[in-house]
Amino acid sequence: MWRYLIRPILFLFDPERVHHVTMVVFVAFMKIAPLRWLVRRCTCIDDPRLRTQVAGIDLPNPIGLAAGFDKDARWFNALADLGFGHVEVGTLTGHAQAGNPKPRLFRLTKDQALINRFGFNNQGSVDAAAALRARRVHPILGVNIGKSKVVTNEDAVSDYLASLERVIDVARYITVNVSSPNTAGLRDLQEAASLRALLEAVSSRTTELAAAREIAPPPVFVKIAPDLDDDSLAAIVELAIDAGMAAIIATNTTISRSDLATDAAVVDAIGAGGLSGRPLTERSRAVVAYLYRVAAGRIPIIGVGGVMTPEDAWEMICAGASAVQIYTGFVYGGPLIVAQMNRHIRGQLEARGWEAVADAVGCEAGTSVTAAGAEAATDMGAA
Numbered sequence: 001m002w003r004y005l006i007r008p009i010l011f012l013f014d015p016e017r018v019h020h021v022t023m024v025v026f027v028a029f030m031k032i033a034p035l036r037w038l039v040r041r042c043t044c045i046d047d048p049r050l051r052t053q054v055a056g057i058d059l060p061n062p063i064g065l066a067a068g069f070d071k072d073a074r075w076f077n078a079l080a081d082l083g084f085g086h087v088e089v090g091t092l093t094g095h096a097q098a099g100n101p102k103p104r105l106f107r108l109t110k111d112q113a114l115i116n117r118f119g120f121n122n123q124g125s126v127d128a129a130a131a132l133r134a135r136r137v138h139p140i141l142g143v144n145i146g147k148s149k150v151v152t153n154e155d156a157v158s159d160y161l162a163s164l165e166r167v168i169d170v171a172r173y174i175t176v177n178v179s180s181p182n183t184a185g186l187r188d189l190q191e192a193a194s195l196r197a198l199l200e201a202v203s204s205r206t207t208e209l210a211a212a213r214e215i216a217p218p219p220v221f222v223k224i225a226p227d228l229d230d231d232s233l234a235a236i237v238e239l240a241i242d243a244g245m246a247a248i249i250a251t252n253t254t255i256s257r258s259d260l261a262t263d264a265a266v267v268d269a270i271g272a273g274g275l276s277g278r279p280l281t282e283r284s285r286a287v288v289a290y291l292y293r294v295a296a297g298r299i300p301i302i303g304v305g306g307v308m309t310p311e312d313a314w315e316m317i318c319a320g321a322s323a324v325q326i327y328t329g330f331v332y333g334g335p336l337i338v339a340q341m342n343r344h345i346r347g348q349l350e351a352r353g354w355e356a357v358a359d360a361v362g363c364e365a366g367t368s369v370t371a372a373g374a375e376a377a378t379d380m381g382a383a
């Protein structure tokens with residue numbers, strides 16, 4: 001019904017508007033107790049084999065919602081009712097900001113992809129933290145923080161720290177986002193010296209704030225781009241471990257436009273932005289496999305990027321992801337996709353006689369994935 005009726009109707013309209021309207025309607029729908037019960041019955045799978053742990057956090061299942069879907073931390077409880085094991089809200093910035101002019105979200109249906117250049121439109125970390133504090137939070141909630149547009153890269157650290165201070169007591173984990181292509185210069189923060197300074201500052205401030213407030217310090221994750229070569233990826237692993245990061249989230253959207261089925265003139269007309277969905281599948285999986293091998297168990301990887309089907313989710317785990325996040329796969333796959341992914345993962349575990357997701361993590365992070373990674377990295381370089 002989603003693929004042949006609801007999605008074609010929704011896809012007739014402006015993507016950003018559809019996103020907003022469907023979420024408002026869905027949240028209202030989920031306030032009706034019997035409907036919520038029915039939805040949860042279809043989507044939430046409680047099975048001990050799906051439970052998994054990342055950075056000391058117990059997740060009910062490995063499929064999470066990636067950052068950017070619930071930018072202002074408004075809809076996470078209703079989204080959790082679709083079976084997500086965790087929900088990452090944000091990106092929140094120190095200052096409230098409107099983001100880039102519209103239109104800024106585009107569908108590439110032939111490619112099962114999206115291009116967005118939102119530019120961190122959000123109400124800012126002050127308001128979001130207050131809103132979060134005023135509600136009961138049902139899911140495992142991660143808060144993704146980024147740099148405000150008005151703040152220069154030189155002052156980026158203090159902007160991240162301001163947001164950290166506001167959200168530390170409402171976040172089960174914090175993600176430091178240095179990988180969105182839609183804030184000028186943001187990805188330069190992935191360069192070693194800047195990244196080290198930023199991650200060390202966030203890490204030590206987390207420890208200080210947690211001690212002062214007498215709470216357990218939430219683990220801090222770093223989210224990286226897919227458009228990095230192997231040397232940079234390997235350097236980030238070492239740096240993330242040194243700086244006390246508890247996980248790496250790989251990957252954000254790509255700036256590459258290679259191998260798209262959509263007409264080149266259409267893609268050119270859309271212009272700048274981050275590409276997500278099916279064209280990212282192979283690259284993100286290769287990055288995860290590479291990080292997994294370099295990390296060698298020292299830091300877990302959360303795999304995101306082009307996870308469109310239940311099979312993709314399983315393969316991301318096999319490539320080395322301790323947990324998976326989806327965004328575009330949710331838009332194209334619809335509200336039952338999380339349950340379908342979790343059922344498939346459970347089936348794969350059963351078929352192999354494995355007892356837990358952890359048994360599958362990295363089971364196929366072998367050399368063939370490296371080869372794909374090397375090819376994809378070359379493509380990215382050419383793009």
Ligand SMILES: Cc1cc2nc3c(=O)[nH]c(=O)nc-3n(C[C@H](O)[C@H](O)[C@H](O)COP(=O)(O)O)c2cc1C
Pocket residue numbers: 066067068069071090091105114116118120144177180223251252253275276277278280304305306307325326327328329
């Ligand atoms: C419309 C849109 C908005 C996004 N906004 C953010 C964001 O604010 N912060 C962030 O870290 N990632 C953001 N992302 C990136 C996603 O979290 C994810 O890393 C990326 O889309 C790859 O996953 P996917 O192929 O499943 O979409 C956004 C992605 C999309 C499509």
